[in-house]
Amino acid sequence: MMNTERAIEKSIKSKPKGTLFFPEDFREYGSGVAVRKALQRLKEYGTIKSLAQGIYVRPKINPLIGEVLPTxxxxxxxxxxxxxxxxxxxxxxxxxxxxxxxxxxxxxxxxxxxxxxxxxxxxxxxxxxxxxxxxxxxxxxxxxxxxxxxxxxxxxxxxxxxxxxxxxxxxxxxxxxxxxxxxxxxxxxxxxxxxxx
Structure with missing residues (x-):
């Protein structure tokens, strides 16, 4: 489980901030259940933010206005x-x-x-x-x-x-x-x- 989470976190952090992610993007790292649990934990840590069910983003922070979410x-x-x-x-x-x-x-x-x-x-x-x-x-x-x-x-x-x-x-x-x-x-x-x- 930890391996799935670490692999997903590494993959997310290799992408620019503001990038959108779906659970399907991480199929290679584990079962659907393992991926969803890993994403849930990464959301709790603040690594990613949930925009809607099954849609996540790596938040982008603007020093003046704070968090900038995708349109x-x-x-x-x-x-x-x-x-x-x-x-x-x-x-x-x-x-x-x-x-x-x-x-x-x-x-x-x-x-x-x-x-x-x-x-x-x-x-x-x-x-x-x-x-x-x-x-x-x-x-x-x-x-x-x-x-x-x-x-x-x-x-x-x-x-x-x-x-x-x-x-x-x-x-x-x-x-x-x-x-x-x-x-x-x-x-x-x-x-x-x-x-x-």
Missing amino acids: ADEVAQAIAKRDKIRIVPTGTYALNALGLSTQVPMKLVFLTDGAPREIKLGKRSIKLKKTTPKNLAAKGSISALVIQALREIGKDHLSTAEKFRIIELLKSENPRHLKHDMDLAPVWIRQIMEKAL
Whole structure:
């Protein structure tokens, strides 16, 4: 048991502070039970902090503001990588990520091809919503966000300023990706995207 704990601690300390960990990352060091017990003890010692069930971080300390924890987005990306699933931000979060809204939602909603679920991170949460492959087929990171952000705003509520901002953002997207992604968007969104080419 002690060997499992020591091996896990050594592995964690070899990674930069702020790194996220899952029990699955330490399969090679012992059984599932041994790994969970070791992580529980390392949490008690303060070596790691639990963010949610089965999600840990090696805390990063800022001399001015104290403990700096990973953002909900970083946690979502780490879960996607672990589970080998695709995720796309939706709604208010897509608007925020594009700089079209200053509102930071307490619940981050992502479309996914993985299992639907909700992960609580203190006061915030990550919701993974099952969707069709088409909704995850976008190749461009900006165009994928734009499609979701425009769906959130709605055709009749889009301001001229927002429209111009979106076209400007899309100009920095890879043109090949943009052309590919336009075919996935509803007609009214496609017409906006075309203006960026």
